[in-house]
Amino acid sequence: MTSRSNKIDLAALLQQPNPVIDLRTNIYEHSTRNFLKALTGWKNRAMHHVAERRKVVAAEKKKLQEKIHYVESETNQCKLREIALVAGA
Numbered sequence: 001m002t003s004r005s006n007k008i009d010l011a012a013l014l015q016q017p018n019p020v021i022d023l024r025t026n027i028y029e030h031s032t033r034n035f036l037k038a039l040t041g042w043k044n045r046a047m048h049h050v051a052e053r054r055k056v057v058a059a060e061k062k063k064l065q066e067k068i069h070y071v072e073s074e075t076n077q078c079k080l081r082e083i084a085l086v087a088g089a
Contacts, residue, residue, distance in 0.1 A: 013019045 008021060013021065
């Protein structure tokens with residue numbers, strides 16, 4: 001943060017032919033630019049993190065779907081063998 005400037009003597013300022021008060025907008029603009037730059041960086045990192053997490057979740061989901069398919073297939077084969085054993089007994 002920048003410190004405040006000295007108090008302005010309005011009476012003396014208004015006696016000047018063209019009174020001007022330096023609002024130091026350049027400091028504000030610089031601060032705003034830095035904030036927006038930091039905000040954009042944060043947003044980009046967050047979007048990248050979400051995309052990476054989405055990839056991981058999709059890979060885990062695919063892996064689980066494959067495992068489910070394998071287990072269901074194996075269960076069906078066991079059921080068929082059980083039926084064959086019961087029918088042969």
